[in-house]
Amino acid sequence: MAGFDEGAVYLSTGRDTQSELNSEFAIAHSKFKEFLKSHKSVDFNYVYRDILKENCNTKKYYLPVEWKHLSFFDPNLADKLMEKPNEFLPIFESVVNEVANDVTYPRLENENLPSIQIMLKLGSHPKSLREIKSNQISKLIKISGVVVSASGIKSKAATLTLRCKGCQQYLPSVSVKPGLNGYVLPRKCIASASSARFGVGQTAQSCPVDPYYIEPDKCKCNDFQILKLQEAPENVPHGEMPRHSQLFVDRYLCEKAVPGNRVTVVGISSIIQQDSMNMPKDGVKHSYIRVLNVEIENTGSTRSGISSLGVTDKEEKEFREFSLKPGVHEIIARSIAPGIYGNPDIKKAIACLLFGGSRKKMPEGVFLRGDINMMMLGDPGTAKSQLLKFVEQCAPIAVYTSGKGSSAAGLTASVIRDSATRSFVMEGGAMVLADGGVVCIDEFDKMKEDDRVAIHEAMEQQTISIAKAGITTMLNSRCSVLAAANSVFGHWDETKGDENIDFMPTIMSRFDMIFVVKDVYDEKRDKQIVEHVMSVHMGDGQAADVNENISLDSLTAETGIMPVLKLKKYIAFCRDQCGPRLTPEALKIITNHYVSMRSGASEYEKETGKNTSIPITIRQLEAIVRIAESLAKMRLAPFGVEADAREAIRLFQVSTLSSALTGNLEGVEGFTDRQEHDVIVKVEKLMKKRFVIGSQVSEQTVIQDFVKQGFPDRIISKVLHFMIRRGEIQPKHQRRVLMRVK
Structure with missing residues (x-):
């Protein structure tokens, strides 16, 4: 029966709204508790109760929670947690502490459990920093990027x-x-x-x-740490600065990520009062992200970022079937920069660099790198920079930089002062951001010598040591280096030999493969290049025929090119799934070749008729092993066979060894005959004793004096060249006639 005052005006004091809110929180409290106690896995185990009990017994007071599990239990409750995490997350944490007290009962007297930290996992695809706007403040978000700096632990x-x-x-x-x-x-x-x-x-x-x-x-x-997250280099539009965001991590999330790690972060988009002298404080807010979970993508074995590329089950099946096809190496090499004519060996070497060898840990804890370093030296206009640009596109993780615009700190790491806290923090450079991928350095010869020295450790040990401003630490730089450089004289001068190269021997020995790319004047080859270039510009060339939806089953060793996106995913999949080793038969082939190279009785000498008794070192032996492992990795093979070893030896011969035999790498560590090296050292000592510091002498006079003593003029010129490069002898102005000894 309706009352007499139905539809009339009512007086409200606002207490009903508060009571409704309290009732909503009470319902959420009971549902959270029911979810934690009742959720079961497929084998009917209580998931979160077991995890809580195990973690509390091992003194790990945190609980990883899958958001999709909560969504299946109660979609409305999961949506509330997504839209209003600042209100419902404290309720969830209080429920977790109650359940933890229940599952760990009985305990010792007066023993109270610390607060349990919830690490929430979202199954959605991560967003970019550019997609985070003001309408997402105080909501749960998932973003990805690269950690570029990290503060110390504070309370x-x-x-x-x-x-x-x-x-x-x-x-x-x-x-x-x-x-x-x-x-x-x-x-x-x-x-x-x-x-x-x-x-x-x-x-x-x-x-x-x-x-x-x-x-x-x-x-x-509680412990907390401030991280600086930067957009991934491949997501930054051309001509724009990469965006950054501040991350607040606390308790068990501290020291989980270091500069250089590619991470996916789940957190709450938050704001804080802007503290600036140049603008009013009221109404101006500074955004940051309060992190609830951090997933690192490039640690240990999973260093390729395969999860961010989204390889589906269908693509995985397609990749495994493709790896069984004959001539996989040929197909991949043809797919690298198809718009560039020729250079098949260089493209095969770049394919090996993209896949890389296997990283090994020695019993004493020392790591042997599996990444392959490669350099291209030669004339301008030979498509070196285009190859580097293509590698930047098809590598799962890649950073492109130019030698002229890069400093030692920009390539490795720097220590800067934080503007807010005034404390020193580290920021990773290009080789740290490329951890797990490739760093492409163009115009390598334009870099300063001091800057090139800074990457010695990063190229061989794959670490970067920092000892500045009271910060002593070490960062990972597990990346391959692909460098391109020109000759000192512009075009490669065959009569100058090693004078074309303006690099110290120590940096050259760290490259596994060194290609000398020359602009050869050949009428037949020039016509083929012209026809290829014109067909590309007309739009009907080989580069324009790449079908993005082509099936990998239709590709053969003679025809077919993999699309860039599929090649990128295939590289990431192989790097993540395969870490091959060599069979005893393949190791025997490489061992015999190494011994014969040292003694000068190799097959290459019999074919070319050249003396190859060059004392190559263990670094070149390890380079051949890495190349053979990368060839096996292309086929997803667990072991490298004899064919991989022979192809690795061939690639080493046509690159580094060929350059050394033509005299282009004379003086480089590992490529100078020991007897000749002893003569060079003897001439250098005599030259330093012969001249007074600060004196001037003619270069021709120096050569004539030592030739009379029985030394070859080629050795004397080489010693003078080395001493000029090291700064021990200074030429007067730009002339090489008068020398002044330091």
Whole structure:
């Protein structure tokens, strides 16, 4: 029966809204508790109860939670957690602590469990930093990027204990909001004000204004760290600066990521008051992300970022079937820069560089690199930069830089002062950001010598040591180096030999393959190049025929080119799934070749009629092993066979060994005959004794004096060249006639 006042105006005090909100929180509390206690796996085990019990027994007070599990249990509750995490996440954490107390009962007397940290995992695809707008503030987000800097570990209060200066009474267990937010102390004493209200005890006037101070010994603190996240280089549009975001990580998420790691972050988009001298504080907010979970993509075995590329089950099946086809190496080499004519051996070498060998850990803890370094030396206009640009596109992780615009700190790492905290933090350079991929350095010869020296450790040990501003640490730079450089004289001068190269022997020996690319004048070859270039410009060339939807089953060793995206995914899949080793038969072939090269009785000498008794070192032996392993990795084969070893030896012969035999690498570490090296050292010592420091002498006079002593003029010229490059002898102005000894 309807009342007489139905439809009339009602008076509301606002308490109904608060009661509804409290009721909503109470319902959420009970549902969270039911979810944690009742969720089962496919084998009917209680997932979160078992994880909580195991972690608490091992003193690991955190709980990983899958958001999709909560969504299956109650979609409405999962949506509330997604839209209002600042309100519902504290309820979820309190429920986790209650369930943890239940599953660990009984415990020792007076033993209280610390607060359990929730690590939330979202199954959605991560967004870019450019997609995070103001309408997503205070909501759950998932983003990906590269960590470029990390602060030290600091402490932030979780609960405060305050004490009044006047009445000396405590105000215990004052909760502080998580994140970068602080706590504003009360202006008046709460205890004295309540006493004065009821007419007992002291009056409110007995306690001063701003009476409270913090008791540090009675506060509970949590560790936290500030990270700087940068967009992945491949996601930055051309001509724009990469965007950054500040990450707040606490408790068990601290020190989980280091500069150079590619991470996927789940967190709450938050804001804090802007603190700047140049703009008003009211209304200006600084955004940051309070992190709930961090997933690292390029650590240990999984260094290729395969999860970010999204390889589906169908593509995985297609890749495994493709790896069984004959001539996989030929197909991949033809797919590298199809718009560039010729250079088949260089393209095969780049294919080996993209896949890489196997990284090995020695019993004493030392790592042997599996990444292959390669350099292209030669004339301008031979498509070296185009090859580097293509590698940047098809490599799963790649950073492109130019030698002229790169410094030592930009390539390795730098230590800068944080503008907010005024403390020193590290920022990773190009080789740190390319961890697990390839760094392409164009115009390598335009770099300063001091900057090139800085990457010695990064190329061989694949680490970058920092000892600056009180920071002593080591960063990973597990990447391949693909460098391109021109001759000192512009075009390669056959009569100059090693004078075409303006590099120190130490940097050259760290490259596994060195190709000398020359612009050869051949009428037949020139016509073929012209026809190819013109067909590409007309739009009907080989580069324009690449079908992005082509099936890999239709590709053969004679025809067919893999699309760039499929090639990129295939490289990532092989690097992630395969770490081949060589069979004893393949190792025997490489061993015999190494011994014969040292003694000068190799098959290459019999074919070419040249003396190959060049004392190549263990570095060149390891380079051949890495190349053979990369050839096996292209086929997803667990072991490299004899054919891989022979092809690796052939690639080494047509690249580094061929350059050494033509005299282009004379003086480089490992490619100078030991007897000739002893003569060079003897001439250098005599030359330093012969001339007074600061004196001037003609180059021709030096050569004539030492020729009379029985030394070859070629050796004398080489010694002078080395001493000029090291700065021990300075030419007067630009002429090479008068020399001044330091």
